[in-house]
Amino acid sequence: MNDAGSQLLSASKDLKAGTDALYDGINSASTGISTINGKLPELIEGTDKVKNGITSVQAQLPNQLASGLSSQLPALVKQSSIASADEMANQLADFIIQYQQQQLAALQPLIQQLPPEQREQLAGSVDRTALVNQLKQQIIAGINNNSSSTNTNELTGQLAAQIKASTDPVFNQLTAGLQQVQEGQKALQTGISQLDQGSQQLKQGALQLSNGQNQYLSSFGLFTQKLGEAKAGADQLASGANQLNAGMGQLVDGSGQLSSGAGQLAEGSVQLADGTNQLQAGTDELNKKLSEAADEASSLHANDKTYDMMASPAEVDSAHINKVPNYGTGFAPYFISLGLFVGALLLTIIFPLVDSAGIPKNGWSWFVSKLAVMVTIGVIQSLFIATLVLYVLDIDVQNVPLFYLFTIFTSLTFITLIQFLVTLGGNPGRFIAILILILQLTSSAGTFPLEVIPKAVQFFNPLLPMTYSVKGFKAVISSGDYSFMWQNAGILAIYIIGSMLISLGYFIWKFNQKYKNNEAEHHHSLAV
Structure with missing residues (x-):
């Protein structure tokens, strides 16, 4: 669970980084949406102005056309020629088509906002032949009816109306398309406003989510820490349960002792009751005596002796069990044991x-x-070391003969032990003997207590044997506990006998390996 918590914490940090990136993106998108929402009213207003301009142009078109045609038609009408009417019809058709294309080119940015089917209708070409025939008939009819200026003005109006009729579909479609565009812009404005509100809410929610994840990461980090502490506590609890189990066993044993002690406590309670009565009586007597002493003390005049007595009311008297003089x-x-071991080595x-x-x-021999x-x-x-210690260093011992005897015993222990090591091992045996010496220097408790x-x-x-030689020398030099000395001498005897038996076995084996085949020659040489 602790490992899974660490993995979850790492994944939560990655999620927090993604949430921060999401918040930044939402914030940028919200800013862009707000900008678009602010521009849409201007766009709708511009579309409305263009639509009103197109309507104005469409309304003024007949007057403009009539003004343009009035400068050309009188001359054509005066000619009263059908051929000239045909030529005029072609010129008017070219003028109409050219005018229409110019208007479409000028309105092309608006046309691109129309739906695809309306753009295709406006892009279609005008049937020039039909337009020329229609214009020709109107011109001939006007010429035949009358050639006066009034009739010329009428013809001009008719032609202007004809041109207007050919361009009205373009303006009507464009106006209708712009109306749809404007409605779409208004719908877009409504949607953008809703989107802006939603983006603001989304940005606020993303911010709350980011803050919540910060709190989650902080709390989860604390949870992970406490989970680790809980794991350590669980280990301690398991250890404590084992100790409790062991303690219960001790408690069972202690219960038996408690039961036995309860009987002793009952007996002691009787004695305690008697002692309490005695204590009460003694307390009364002490109170009486203290009152008398207080009366006497009030009449006492203190001096230097009194002050010394109060400063040191008691003196300590110490007694040495086994005093070591120096x-x-x-x-x-x-050091006696050390010297004997080094001498043997x-x-x-x-x-x-x-x-x-x-x-x-x-x-054997x-x-x-x-x-x-x-x-x-x-x-x-x-003998040399014992004499040096007794009469040169002037060290007192409890028993001089036993001191000499134990010194000889210790020397023989080290002699036989080192003989066994060096006889069997040579120089490696000497090295082992040195290691034993080093271990004895630190473990024999000759300088400091073993504890x-x-x-x-x-x-x-x-x-190691030096442990027992040190104990034996302490007994014969200081304590005088000769039974303890003989006890340690017996342990040293085990080292002596064991080392001698091992050395004897080696010499017998070595003799059989080296000299047994030459035994007869050896006896002969001795006889000679």
Whole structure:
């Protein structure tokens, strides 16, 4: 649910960006619609002016045509010639067609606003032949009737009417088309107004949607944060439930103890009641004595002794269980063990632990010959160190003979352990011995209590022999707890016996591998 919430939050941000873009587009469209809505009244007014102008031109057309024809017809009428009438008819037809085309060309921007079918009708060509014949008949009729100026004016009016009749369809269609255009513009104005209102509402709604999405993103971000906290709380709840389950088991055990304690509490309640009575009696007596003391204190005149008594009413009397007189005595168990281990390690560098001067009789004699030398040197170094500590460094011990004995025992432990390591491993064995020494320096609790040593190092404390040598030396030097000393000496004996058995086994195996085939020759050489 937490992962899905993060995905939903990311998608919501994308949706918010799209909503902002939509709002910008709606705002731009609303601005354009408002502009168009403001221009439409001017467009409708212009269309109305054009329509009125066309109507005015159409009304004035006969007078204009009559004025133009009046300058040409008198001369033609006076000629009283049919041939001249034919020529005049052709000229008038050309004039009419040309005039009509000029009017259409001038009105072409308006014609483009008409519906397609009306534009096709206006674009059609005029039947010139029919127009010429019609004009010719009217001219001949006018000439035959009368050639006076009055009749000429009548003929001029007839011709003007004829021309007007040929152009009226164009003006009528154009006027009707403009009427439709104007009605469409008015309908468009109404629609644009509604669209403008709708766009304003849409813009307002888009703004509200954008604001709502901002609040949604803010709230959803908070929801995602709280969901993460809820997940962490759920983990803590699960952990707490496990602890509660374990605690319930402890509670069951404690209930039994509580039941047992309740019986003891009942017995103690009786004693408490008796003690309460005694306390009441003692309180009364204390109150009485305090009153007497107050009376006496009021008559007391304080001096320097009184002030000293009040400043230090009690003195602390401390007693040492196993007093260590100086720093050297406290660290002697640690450094004696360290010196004996280092001495045993250095012995392996100058004394060969495997090579023999001749061919040994067997693996047992080979082992004993090596062990005897190392034990002798180990005893010598232990006696030297013990004497140095007692009579040069002047450290007091609880029991001098046991101190010498435990020093020898510790030296033999390190001698046999290092003999086993170096005999079997050579230089790698010496390296392992150095690692053991380093671990013993930190885990034996010779300098600091075991509780302040890191947990990882405390693991090695019960596994290494220096732990028990330090404890034994503390017992024989400071506490005098000889049973505890013998207990640690017994653990060191296990190291001694185990190391000796492993070394003996190695020498027996080594003898069988190296010297068994030459045993007869070896006996012969001894006999010689």
